[in-house]
Amino acid sequence: MKNKMLANILYGKNEPLLFKETNIPIYKPDEVLIQLHASAFNRRDYWIQQGQYAGLRYPVIPGSDGSGLITQIGESVAPILKGKAVIINPGFFWGENEKAQSPKTFKILGMPDNGTFAEYVSVPAAYVYPKPPHLTHIQAAALPLAGVTAYRALFTRAALLSGEKLLITGVGGGVALTALQFAIAVGAEVWVTSSSQEKITKACELGAKGGVSYKEPDWAEKLKKSSGEFDVILDSAGGEGFVELLNLAAYGGRISIYGGTIGTIPALSPQKIFWKQLSILGSTMGTQSDFQEMVHFVNKFRIIPIVENTLPLSEAETGMKIIKNTNQTGKIVLDHQQ
Ligand SMILES: NC(=O)c1ccc[n+]([C@@H]2O[C@H](COP(=O)([O-])OP(=O)(O)OC[C@H]3O[C@@H](n4cnc5c(N)ncnc54)[C@H](OP(=O)(O)O)[C@@H]3O)[C@@H](O)[C@H]2O)c1
Structure with missing residues (x-):
């Protein structure tokens, strides 16, 4: 077997990705070597390039998402896996507590360990x-x-249920759009916000009931007039807009946050939180059970992730620029066979 591969390597903060030859990863006894057929971008890859991420280490091959074929297996891995088409759960070593990952062990593929923007990756x-x-x-x-x-x-x-009213903010985001597909599949009534009318229209074509642009100063009022209050709100922006989410939540509402793209949330009214009996829930990636259930869900409802743009593996730097501009509606994917 050859020992060299092509990969997109990041040599430091604010550097472009360089497409270069490097060594094929050495897999450990409990690991598999995957020949990747495709990989995909997340905002995390952009944060890593910007140096805005914990535990940075360079050089690194970024990329948390990948799909491909297992070509080699470590000596303690079941031989049946060889040749199988697989995807990777990129959240490694969550730990024992299902409620939260262990900060001591948890890590995400693509930093600090080499990730998927390469011909091969080795993973447990x-x-x-x-x-x-x-x-x-x-x-x-x-x-x-x-x-x-x-x-x-x-x-x-x-704990979103069928028939509940859900607001997804910034629906153009990769996670947000996937959440829209999942929520529609279980029969929730979904409303969205976005920077662009085009993205709202696309969300409605996918089954959302309606939406407003968060760029309009009175967006929350406008939304409340058409939708009423929400049982569940999913947000990854934070920032000033978050304050409005307390007004948009129904009594007993749950606000689930998995990101902070805009940054710090200004002063919140404790009265609104306790009087409305709101739950504000932080969430990060998921356990092995979450991942397994998610794959089962995707198979059951035959969900097809929305891919906006496909680029050759050699053009990962172009993908970073697309992510930076947040003009996409759907995932940016590298096709390793192009
Ligand atoms: N905790 C975790 O496990 C986890 C996992 C994945 C992502 N994240 C974080 O979650 C965030 C989104 O990740 P992603 O990969 O889905 O990103 P992404 O695909 O780049 O999407 C970012 C989206 O944010 C939306 N947005 C920007 N400004 C906004 C505002 N003022 N109000 C509401 N929405 C706004 C935009 O929506 P429109 O295009 O519709 O305007 C944009 O498409 C990032 O901060 C990321 O680091 C965390």
Whole structure:
């Protein structure tokens, strides 16, 4: 077997990704070597390039999402896995407590360990799952990180039920769009916000009931007039807009947060939180059970992740620029066979 591969390597903060030859990873006894057919971007990859992430280490091959074929297995891995088409749960070593990951052990593929923007990646065998058979490698690569984050935030944390009213803010985001698909599948009534009317229209085509632009100063009032209050709100923006979410939540509402794209949330009214009996729930990626349930869910409802753009592996730097501008509605995927 050859020992060199092509990969997108990040050599430091604010550097462009360089597409270069490097060594194929050496897999440990409990690991598998995967020949990746596709990988996908998350905002995390952009944060890492910007140096805005904990535990940075360079050089690194970024990329948390991937789909491909197992080509080699470590000596303690079941031989049956060889040749299987798989996706990777990128959240490794969660720990014993289902309620939260252990900060001592938890890590995400693509930093500090090398990730999927390469021809090959090695990962512990415990974190590979059969690729959903109804998905191509390109579609499957778009699923893992967004899928497990959306699944845990919506179902494990906020316990969203069929018939409940849900608001998803910034629906153009990768996790947000996946959450929209999941929530529609279980029969929730979904409303959205976005920076663009085009993205709201697309969300409505996917089954959302309606939406408003968060760029309008009176967006929350306008939304409340058409939708009423929400049982569940899913947010990854934070910032000033978050204050309005307390007004938009119904009594007993649950607000699930998995990101802070805009940054710090200004002063919140404790009265609104306790009087309305609100639950504010933090959520990060998911356990192995969340991931397994998410894959089962995707297979059951035959969910197809939305891919906006496909680029060759050699053009990962272009993908970073697309992520930076947040113009996309759906995932940016690298096709490693192009
Ligand atoms: N905790 C976790 O496990 C976890 C997992 C994944 C992601 N995250 C975090 O969650 C965030 C989203 O990740 P992603 O990969 O889905 O990102 P993404 O695909 O790049 O999407 C970001 C989206 O944020 C929305 N947005 C921007 N400004 C907004 C505002 N003022 N109000 C509401 N929405 C706004 C935009 O929506 P429109 O395009 O509709 O305007 C944009 O598409 C990031 O901060 C990421 O780091 C956390």
